[in-house]
Amino acid sequence: MxxxxxxxxxxxxxxxxxxxxxxxxxxxxLLAVQSARGYVPTxxxxxxxxxxxxxxxxxxxxLSYYSDLRTQPPGRHLIRVCMGESCMANHGARVFRAIxxxxxxxxxxxxxxxxxxxxxxxxxxxCAVSPTIMIGEDLHGGVDPSDVPLLLEPLS
Amino acid sequence: MKTIRxxxxxxxxxxxxxxxxxxxxxxxxxxxxxxxxxxxGAFFLEPMVERETPNGREAWFxxxxxxxxxxxxGVGGTPVAGIPFLQQQTRFTFANFGIxxxxxxxxxxxxxxxxxxxxxxxxxxxxxxxxxxISRLRGRGGAAFPVWKKWxxxxxIRSEQKYVVANADEGDAGTYCDRMIMEGDPFRLIEGMxxxxxxxxxxxxxxYCRYEYPAAARAMRFAIQKAREADLLDCDxxxxxxxxxxxxxxxxxxxxxxLLESLEGRRGVVLAKPPYPSESGLHGxxxxxxxxxxxxxIPNILANxxxxxxxxGTEGSRGTxxxxxxxxxxxxxxxxIPFGLTLQDVLDRFGGGMAAGSRFKAVQxxxxxxxxxxxxxxxxxxCYDAFAEAGAILGHGGIVVYDHETDMVELARHFxxxxxDESCGKCTxxxxxxxxxxxxxxxxxxxxxxxxxxxxxxxxxxxxKATSLCALGxxxxxxxxxxxxxxxxxxxxxxx
Ligand SMILES: Cc1cc2nc3c(=O)[nH]c(=O)nc-3n(C[C@H](O)[C@H](O)[C@H](O)COP(=O)(O)O)c2cc1C
Ligand code: SF4
Ligand code: FES
Numbered sequence: 212m213x214x215x216x217x218x219x220x221x222x223x224x225x226x227x228x229x230x231x232x233x234x235x236x237x238x239x240x241l242l243a244v245q246s247a248r249g250y251v252p253t254x255x256x257x258x259x260x261x262x263x264x265x266x267x268x269x270x271x272x273x274l275s276y277y278s279d280l281r282t283q284p285p286g287r288h289l290i291r292v293c294m295g296e297s298c299m300a301n302h303g304a305r306v307f308r309a310i311x312x313x314x315x316x317x318x319x320x321x322x323x324x325x326x327x328x329x330x331x332x333x334x335x336x337x338c339a340v341s342p343t344i345m346i347g348e349d350l351h352g353g354v355d356p357s358d359v360p361l362l363l364e365p366l367s
Numbered sequence: 368m369k370t371i372r373x374x375x376x377x378x379x380x381x382x383x384x385x386x387x388x389x390x391x392x393x394x395x396x397x398x399x400x401x402x403x404x405x406x407x408g409a410f411f412l413e414p415m416v417e418r419e420t421p422n423g424r425e426a427w428f429x430x431x432x433x434x435x436x437x438x439x440x441g442v443g444g445t446p447v448a449g450i451p452f453l454q455q456q457t458r459f460t461f462a463n464f465g466i467x468x469x470x471x472x473x474x475x476x477x478x479x480x481x482x483x484x485x486x487x488x489x490x491x492x493x494x495x496x497x498x499x500x501i502s503r504l505r506g507r508g509g510a511a512f513p514v515w516k517k518w519x520x521x522x523x524i525r526s527e528q529k530y531v532v533a534n535a536d537e538g539d540a541g542t543y544c545d546r547m548i549m550e551g552d553p554f555r556l557i558e559g560m561x562x563x564x565x566x567x568x569x570x571x572x573x574x575y576c577r578y579e580y581p582a583a584a585r586a587m588r589f590a591i592q593k594a595r596e597a598d599l600l601d602c603d604x605x606x607x608x609x610x611x612x613x614x615x616x617x618x619x620x621x622x623x624x625x626l627l628e629s630l631e632g633r634r635g636v637v638l639a640k641p642p643y644p645s646e647s648g649l650h651g652x653x654x655x656x657x658x659x660x661x662x663x664x665i666p667n668i669l670a671n672x673x674x675x676x677x678x679x680g681t682e683g684s685r686g687t688x689x690x691x692x693x694x695x696x697x698x699x700x701x702x703x704i705p706f707g708l709t710l711q712d713v714l715d716r717f718g719g720g721m722a723a724g725s726r727f728k729a730v731q732x733x734x735x736x737x738x739x740x741x742x743x744x745x746x747x748x749x750c751y752d753a754f755a756e757a758g759a760i761l762g763h764g765g766i767v768v769y770d771h772e773t774d775m776v777e778l779a780r781h782f783x784x785x786x787x788d789e790s791c792g793k794c795t796x797x798x799x800x801x802x803x804x805x806x807x808x809x810x811x812x813x814x815x816x817x818x819x820x821x822x823x824x825x826x827x828x829x830x831x832k833a834t835s836l837c838a839l840g841x842x843x844x845x846x847x848x849x850x851x852x853x854x855x856x857x858x859x860x861x862x863x
Contacts, residue, residue, distance in 0.1 A: 234650075236632030242613055276634040278788075279578045279616030295540025296731060296767040297693030299781065301722075333618065334540035335579050338693035338765070339410035339700050340383045348581055352383025 220255070223247050224262045235263035237273040241280055250281040286328040288366045293343040295334030303342030307331065309356035310344075313363055326366070371399050371439055374417040374424070376406035376465065378550050379582050380543070384413035385431075392432040398439050405551025407465030408701025409452050411719070417465070423448055452698055455716055457679075459687055460664050461544075461703045463552050469586055472593050475554045481599075483666030487562040490669075492522055495566040501673030503685040504665070508534055508621075508658030509733075509762045509838070511751050514665075520645040521567040521653040529569040530654040531560050532630065532644075533662055535576040535583070536614055536621035539734025541765030544689040544701060545659035549576070549583035552663070553590035557599070557609065559662030562669055563655055564602045572609040573649075574659075575626055578616050587611045618735075618789040622837050623656040625791060636791040637837045658763070660689055680706035684750035688761070692718060694768035695725045710766070711745035718768065725770035729853065733762030735785055736842035739769075739849040760842065775854040776861060779847045780808035786843040796831045797840025803827060804847065811861050821851060821858060 227240035240263055244251050251259075251274055260270045274280055292298075292307045310329055317323040337343040340352030344362075351362060375386055390401055406413065412428040416438055425444030427434060437443050447465075448454060458464070467474040475481070487495050499515035506512045521529060533556060537545040548556055560572050576584045591609050594600050600607045612630060619625050620635035627649050629635035648654025664686065668676045677685045684706035690713060693699045698719035708716075710730065721727055729739045738759040740747070747753050754761050769778070786801035804827055807820050828844030835841040851858050 234631065238615060238629060238632040239612070240632070242615060273632070273634055277615035277617050279614075293540075294781075296735065296765075297541045297699070299778070300694035300767050300769045300773065302772070332579060333538070333616065334542070335379075336537060336543040336546035336583075337380050337383050338541050338543055338691065338767070339408075340380045340413075341693065341699075343383070345579075350379060350383050352380060 219247070220244070220258075224259060228262050229264065235265050237263060237265060237270055238277070241270070241274055241277075245280060250284050253282050286325045288327050288363075289345075289347055290327055290329045290363075291332035291335075291345045292329065293333070293335050293337070293341065293345075294331045295338065295341075295343075297334070297338035298342040301341045303354075305356045306342050306344060306354050306359065309359040310363070313359050327363070370397060371418060373399055373401055373438065374404050374465075375401045375414060377403035377469070378406035378547060379580075380410050381406045381413045381415075384410060386414040389414045389416075389430060389432060393435060396435065399435065402468065404467060405464045405469050406547065407447075407453060408461065408547065409450065409698070410700045411698045412450070412452075417447060418444070420444075422446065426450065452700065452702075452717055452719075456703050457687055457705055458703050459667050460555070460660070460689065461547075461552075461701065463555075464547070464701075467552070469551050469553060470589050470593060472554060472590075472597055475552070479670065480554055480666070481558060483669035484558050484561050484565075484599075486669040487565050492566045492568065495562065495669070496522060498669060498673040499566075499665070502668045502676035503673075504661070504668060504676060505684070505751065506658055507660040507664065507689070507763065509539070509760065511761070514657065514661060517643075517645045517655055517657075518563065518566050520643070521569075521655050524646060524653045526653050528571070528650070528652045529567050530649045530652060531563045531567070531569045531572040532626070532649065532654055532656045533560055533572070533574040533659050534621060534623065534626060534656055535574050535580070535587075535659045536626060537577055537580070537659070537763070538618045538621040539736075539763045539765050541693045541731070541734060541767040542691050542763045544691055544764065546580050546583050547701060548659055548663045549574075549580070550586045553586050554594065555663045555666055556587070556659055557590060557594050559665040560609065561599070561602070561607065562665050563657070563662065564607055567653065567655060568603070569655070570602055570605050570607055572607060573630060574609070574611045575614060575620075575630055576611055577614045584611050584613060618785075619791045619837070619839055622839070625837075626656060627654065634791075636793055637839075639836060660763075681748070681750045681752070683752040688749060689764050690717075690749070691763075691765050692768075693765065694730070695722045695770040696720070696768045697722055706750040707748055709746050709748050710740060713749065713766065714745065714768070721768070721770060725772070728769045728771050728773050729775075729850075730769070731767045731846060732765070733760040734765050735782060736760065736838060736845060737762050737765070738845045739853060741853040759845070775850045775857045776808060776812050779850045779858075780805060780812060782843065782846045783808055786839060790839060791837075794834065794836050794840055796834045797836075797843070800827050800831045800840070801843060804831075804844075808847075811858060814861050816858070816861055818859075821855075824848070824851065 229235040260267045417424045417426045424447040504514045620629045624638040625635040644654045690702040696718040783804040
């Protein structure tokens with residue numbers, strides 16, 4: 212952690228400090244931290260709690276409740292595969308397996324470490340062009356398992 | 368060289384179908400200018416390029432970059448009015464889709480937008496609620512509660528602060544009409560919320576938007592900014608504050624009390640009702656929580672009168688239904704039709720048959736808490752009463768078609784695992800029962816199930832139905848039990 216980063220972190224948190232008479236909003240603060248950092252480090256919980264004027268346990272409770280809040284840094288590319296019903300019906304599970312296979316293939320290579328994080332997501336609202344995957348904020352629809360290498364290869 | 372103006376949708380699913388790639392490759396071309404509109408919802412035709420002709424718009428389907436000469440020469444197009452998928456619909460709430468630019472407030476206005484708000488401003492708050500009573504509009508988020516009743520409760524309570532909250536959590540997989548509204552006609556949602564604010568006397572509003580919808584949240588923020596600049600955001604001369612708030616991936620946060628907990632930044636757990644949000648909601652103040660589609664339906668009701676709305680649909684289900692068709696059909700997409708058509712009709716008229724190589728197996732209506740229907744039960748009319756009678760729900764209007772390759776045991780396991788993951792943990796039958804249910808199904812999947820297991824599942828299901836606080840636990844057994852009911856062979860075959 213550099214000093215610079217610490218300052219920025221404090222800065223982000225400062226924007227979440229509740230202005231009287233508003234109540235502290237823990238979820239909003241955690242989302243702000245995540246959108247700046249990519250995740251919410253658990254060792255930052257005391258600092259977040261202090262700025263918001265709540266207990267550590269309250270912050271930890273909210274952090275663990277929401278599946279989109281991450282406590283580990285994601286890989287350079289975050290891949291989310293939709294597991295909603297329309298994607299299931301269109302055999303999205305096969306796409307998920309193809310992604311896992313692709314990544315497993317490169318597993319031994321140290322340059323590939325931390326390249327991808329793969330997660331399942333709930334419906335992306337792209338059900339009419341399913342199966343859906345999201346790479347970062349980029350959404351891809353109608354994905355066939357055979358498309359996977361083409362989609363992932365260019366991502367370094 | 369003459370530049371031809373053409374239209375191309377700028378919607379998440381249109382982009383996923385290739386609209387963005389097309390726009391990128393054509394952006395340098397002098398002969399064509401692409402106006403980015405909302406999508407008509409016929410996603411199987413996207414990317415679809417349209418151009419104006421003396422006889423109305425013509426369209427080119429599934430356009431690839433090298434189709435440019437055809438479009439420019441005007442050959443091979445189909446009149447939009449002659450596309451059966453669209454022609455057979457009754458578009459009111461989605462009348463602008465495919466036609467206007469989502470963020471052009473002037474276009475929204477020219478095409479009849481803001482008339483409902485103007486009408487509401489000329490009426491007393493009581494008269495607005497009366498109009499909704501006459502319209503017989505029921506909430507579109509899933510529970511189908513009469514909208515006017517909620518509004519009347521909030522209106523009659525005296526409070527210095529009241530809130531209007533749009534439920535944009537759209538958690539039911541297979542549904543996307545809220546997303547389309549936010550991306551494609553955002554001012555309609557704002558107008559609906561402003562009418563509600565006027566009716567109950569609210570000065571603050573929130574749009575609680577699911578985390579998976581970044582484009583919708585962005586469009587809404589732009590639209591709010593534009594509405595503010597145009598001085599639209601006020602309620603009885605007080606400024607009306609409207610803000611988009613992001614969720615964080617919890618299905619149960621779509622339930623209204625959990626949503627309000629989440630909006631206050633806490634864990635989104637379900638609270639016992641009463642008190643209802645309309646009495647004591649956000650920060651303990653009267654709050655109307657309604658679905659995005661519900662709000663978007665209201666401008667037309669105020670503009671055309673409640674009686675107009677009540678004249679559409681069936682006895683207990685007035686107005687139109689936004690069916691969102693997905694799964695293994697040839698023609699998935701958004702279908703706005705009056706209530707009353709049967710499931711079979713919808714599949715026949717709009718679905719276009721099964722996707723290549725697929726045979727029909729079952730259809731699920733109403734998202735992850737909705738029942739499965741086999742081929743023999745497709746004659747059920749799409750309306751709240753018929754579905755309630757069958758023990759099923761319309762939910763938010765999602766219809767997903769499964770093909771012959773779908774493994775019903777795996778599907779049932781998926782639903783139980785979903786409930787186990789998403790349960791807020793408040794009631795034991797939902798929290799523990801869903802985990803037990805998942806374990807039993809995993810056992811069956813491994814070939815170690817016994818005849819006893821199916822009784823156990825059914826027993827467990829009945830307990831969850833009877834004793835859960837909200838519909839997550841209370842309805843989670845339905846897809847599982849209907850899978851067993853209609854496809855018992857698949858479950859029995861696996862027994863050890
Ligand atoms: C588990 C659960 C999830 C729900 N998810 C949603 C949702 O994503 N969107 C929605 O509008 N309503 C959802 N609801 C229904 C809401 O509780 C509430 O009834 C609705 O927002 C009211 O709006 P309406 O009257 O316009 O339907 C959900 C309910 C439950 C029990
Ligand atoms: S049924 Fe499940 S989700 Fe609903 S309140 Fe009970 S534990 Fe929470
Ligand atoms: S089910 Fe996958 S995008 Fe909706």
